[in-house]
Amino acid sequence: MDNRSVLKMTPGRAALVGLMDCYVRGLLDPFVTLLEVHKLMYFMQVAGEPLRLKFVKATYGPYAENLRHVLNAIEGHLVSGYADGGDAPDKELELVPGALEDAHAFLENTPETQARFERVSTLIEGFESSFGLELLSTVHWIASEEKILDFDDIVNHTYAWSERKKQFSRRQIKIAFDILSEKGWIEHSDVREAAHPGRTSDKK
Template structure:
């Protein structure tokens, strides 16, 4: 997808912001003008969730925390952090308790958990 519909994922920079390709953005806007309102509602829900988390790491963090809540039974941010630390060395080094806490709050505030 990187380079075709979005930019910022394949550049190897963890903090790079994910942005849509301008042509793809115009095509998407045109499609959404004629789309069912439910589609726009879902898109807005995701947009609200990732607000402030538009980097590849931010999206990975949100999705990882969501996964351990929904699929591994984490009941607290501390449990989520512990479970994430068991996944692999990369996540263990990258995802801090503070980051997991922030993602947990974002997921809760946006009614994803």
């Protein structure tokens, strides 16, 4: 019996499947980690999709504990790998054969969700890694949730978030900030960007 036939497709589930596929196509690996799924769904909710996920500031960036209920529901139906062990950030999830076709068919009839999906897909281009998505979501959270307007302060808040955030160079934070701004994810017309030419040679 096809497990997918007994699971109701919803806009959120279709978006999750579509984003996983979009993301994987930018990688060499056939899987997405749990950390990356949290970040993809974070941006989907920020885009306006009513997912009712309760994101909080966590070690690896925005994290929603109640996303586990979604993943438990679709395990074996749309994705595989979540049931193996706990919620380790590097847990590997893959799409179940046929899930993508079902998701695309559903999205074709839900234009608002489709538009949000496409907006997120465009945003993550070039950030297809756990490092890239953590960077992008961390900078977005600081700028939007913590209302930090000064770029120097954004850098300082990034480094103060957790010890692991110090892996992000100032240059990388600036790239993420500029992409988020250019693509309309944060408003920063009043942001005061300090020029530090000597700091642009940080690691890429």
